[in-house]
Amino acid sequence: MSADLLERLRARLVDEGREAAFAHGLLAVQIPREALLDTAKLLKEGFGFDLFLDVTAVDWPDRDPRFDVVYHFYSTRDHVRVRLKTAVTGTDPVVDTLVPLFGAAAYMERECHEMLGIGFRGNDDLRPILLYEGFEGHPLRKDYPKEREQPLVRYRE
Amino acid sequence: MNAGDQKDGAFEYLTTRKDELVGWARKFSLFPYPFVTACCAMEFMSVSSTMYDTDRFGAALPRFSPRQSDLLMVVGTITHKQAPVLRRVYEQMCEPKWVMAFGVCATSGGFYQNYAALQGIDKIIPVDVYIPGCPPRPESVIDGIMQLQEKIAGSSHPIVSDRF
Amino acid sequence: MTVRNTSDNLPNPVRPAFDTPSTEDGVIVNIGPSHPATHGTLQIIAELNGERVVRADVHCGYLHRGFEKECEAHTWHTLIPFVDRLNYCSALINNFAYCDAVETLMDVEITPRTRYLRTLLSEYSRIADHMTCIAASVMELGAMTAFLYLMTIRDWIYEHLADLTGARVTYSYGRIGGLAHDLPEGWLERLEEILDEYEEYIGRIHGLMDRNRIFIDRTRDVGVISTEQAVHWGFTGPILRSTGAARDLRRDTPYLAYSELDFEVPVGINGDNYDRYYVRMREMDESVHMIRQLMHMLPKGPINVDDRRCTFPEKHRVYTEIESLINHFKLVIDGPQVPAGEVYRAHEAANGELGFYLVSDGTGTPHRVHVRAPSFVHMGGLHKLLEGYQLADVVSTFGTMNMIGGECDR
Numbered sequence: 001m002s003a004d005l006l007e008r009l010r011a012r013l014v015d016e017g018r019e020a021a022f023a024h025g026l027l028a029v030q031i032p033r034e035a036l037l038d039t040a041k042l043l044k045e046g047f048g049f050d051l052f053l054d055v056t057a058v059d060w061p062d063r064d065p066r067f068d069v070v071y072h073f074y075s076t077r078d079h080v081r082v083r084l085k086t087a088v089t090g091t092d093p094v095v096d097t098l099v100p101l102f103g104a105a106a107y108m109e110r111e112c113h114e115m116l117g118i119g120f121r122g123n124d125d126l127r128p129i130l131l132y133e134g135f136e137g138h139p140l141r142k143d144y145p146k147e148r149e150q151p152l153v154r155y156r157e
Numbered sequence: 158m159n160a161g162d163q164k165d166g167a168f169e170y171l172t173t174r175k176d177e178l179v180g181w182a183r184k185f186s187l188f189p190y191p192f193v194t195a196c197c198a199m200e201f202m203s204v205s206s207t208m209y210d211t212d213r214f215g216a217a218l219p220r221f222s223p224r225q226s227d228l229l230m231v232v233g234t235i236t237h238k239q240a241p242v243l244r245r246v247y248e249q250m251c252e253p254k255w256v257m258a259f260g261v262c263a264t265s266g267g268f269y270q271n272y273a274a275l276q277g278i279d280k281i282i283p284v285d286v287y288i289p290g291c292p293p294r295p296e297s298v299i300d301g302i303m304q305l306q307e308k309i310a311g312s313s314h315p316i317v318s319d320r321f
Numbered sequence: 322m323t324v325r326n327t328s329d330n331l332p333n334p335v336r337p338a339f340d341t342p343s344t345e346d347g348v349i350v351n352i353g354p355s356h357p358a359t360h361g362t363l364q365i366i367a368e369l370n371g372e373r374v375v376r377a378d379v380h381c382g383y384l385h386r387g388f389e390k391e392c393e394a395h396t397w398h399t400l401i402p403f404v405d406r407l408n409y410c411s412a413l414i415n416n417f418a419y420c421d422a423v424e425t426l427m428d429v430e431i432t433p434r435t436r437y438l439r440t441l442l443s444e445y446s447r448i449a450d451h452m453t454c455i456a457a458s459v460m461e462l463g464a465m466t467a468f469l470y471l472m473t474i475r476d477w478i479y480e481h482l483a484d485l486t487g488a489r490v491t492y493s494y495g496r497i498g499g500l501a502h503d504l505p506e507g508w509l510e511r512l513e514e515i516l517d518e519y520e521e522y523i524g525r526i527h528g529l530m531d532r533n534r535i536f537i538d539r540t541r542d543v544g545v546i547s548t549e550q551a552v553h554w555g556f557t558g559p560i561l562r563s564t565g566a567a568r569d570l571r572r573d574t575p576y577l578a579y580s581e582l583d584f585e586v587p588v589g590i591n592g593d594n595y596d597r598y599y600v601r602m603r604e605m606d607e608s609v610h611m612i613r614q615l616m617h618m619l620p621k622g623p624i625n626v627d628d629r630r631c632t633f634p635e636k637h638r639v640y641t642e643i644e645s646l647i648n649h650f651k652l653v654i655d656g657p658q659v660p661a662g663e664v665y666r667a668h669e670a671a672n673g674e675l676g677f678y679l680v681s682d683g684t685g686t687p688h689r690v691h692v693r694a695p696s697f698v699h700m701g702g703l704h705k706l707l708e709g710y711q712l713a714d715v716v717s718t719f720g721t722m723n724m725i726g727g728e729c730d731r
Binding site for chain 3: 192193194195196198199200202203206207208219221233234236238239241242243244245246262268269271272273274291292294
């Protein structure tokens, strides 16, 4: 049943002109960023992917567009996973927020924002969550040096 | 020896004895403030419960108010985000106070050599005893407590006026 | 006393979502991060009306130690110790989930003995993790005796795992393509003894807690969440199961040897704190049941796959053959060459779905490692469980959520 569902989903997405392929046990879909909200809605409402697993981004400094924003969804009914991937440029790294669809996205988008500098249009609460106020830069970007500290407390002599 | 007979010598003799007496009392009445953050917490739980039992060293009763405690046990990694909190807790503690760096992360940042971790709490507060290990075995923690006790017993304790 | 001078200008690392009360008699209080009930790494800013929590703003990140950045500077092998320190209550599950993800990417199939051993050790770790959670949460409600009982048995488990791996808490026992080494002599016999003791001790916990009036009053109908809301907020693991949904990756998407085992998925009714406590207690029993089955199923044979891309050659060959020496050298210096690609693998960790999303660019160092950490997701929905309840309930709700700093903040 579950393979069936994924096959139907794949056919549907290919009809819409997306690249969709099976890889390591899940369906990986490449979409343009304009289609993100619609595709997520389709997954949630049309195919029962109700559990939002994850959003993160991958930095490819030598590539244009520079970032891949990656989403994972899980269906608690059919026990299958889908990965959505969309590419954004380094100059305008912004995608639509998924918070209205999935509450779980709120924290993860905050994390992705501070770690990689991805903007989420429509999410107005992008305060730092793992880092702190006043931290400059995005540590998971490849151009952030691993050992560059930004201490809050002045060190003892 | 009658102190009244030797007006000059008795003063110094009493001072030394007083330090020893107060040190002896203090080393067995440590009230730790567990500043517990990370993996070392698992070992801290073990150390303070039945199998290893820090009560034998008079250091069993954790106080969760810095005002009531005299031993700050920094258990686990301190990040730059946590650093102001740790510093404030340290400043709120009353004298005399001692600090124990529990595990390598508190000692030196451990293997987290990156933007997030503070490279040793001694960069922001003074430390009395370091316990190595990631996390340290309970035996090394007990050894650390005993070394701290020796240090307390051997140091001077200016608690009352010099006339005492 | 130079320290004193700076105390007033210590910066505040977080910015609260609200700083004025919404009603006239509202009060805003700060709980944590250094608070006995917040495990040292969580801050809750709550608006109170009397004793009732009206709004809550949860801040984590006090233990963010740059795990994901650190991974990008290590080889696939040498980051295993970092993986340990995500959920340090059950480090072995992290190890195996990570190794499984890398093995999927490399297309390596582990040997049968390793498959069963990993399942056994995952369940064993789950017991230790649930014990830690229950011990901490009941201690915060004042049940010191239960805490001491659970610590005693957990210490036996730790020492027993130290016999196997050499460390009590952070084991680094998983390897890509296998395990560090095989079981030592007599390990399984001791395991059987501990499981018997476990039953004795858990019986005492049941006796102390299950029908304890104080415990029930503080946990029943407190921190209630519905299945629908739990899924909306991304909850998995015991917290989702406590709402009555039997969602368990071990049964839904079987990995390792779970498809061959007989076990139940315990669920709760209400989704309150008591259910979360009880689901964990029952899950430990199921884990023991699984371990007993696995002890009889454990086949003989090698534990490491014979694949020179990831497994180290035997020591005596390293010293006598130039090929093995080069192989060893390349594996240490360059790391295992993982084919380019990306993978997401999830295991049912003690707290819920622990997923590793790995991106490889074909070298010995990961291009990107991302962890889908259950605790972090749970903290995103924690305010839903706090709002509308008493301030004192924050302690019991937070205790049964089992937030693990290393995993939450990475």
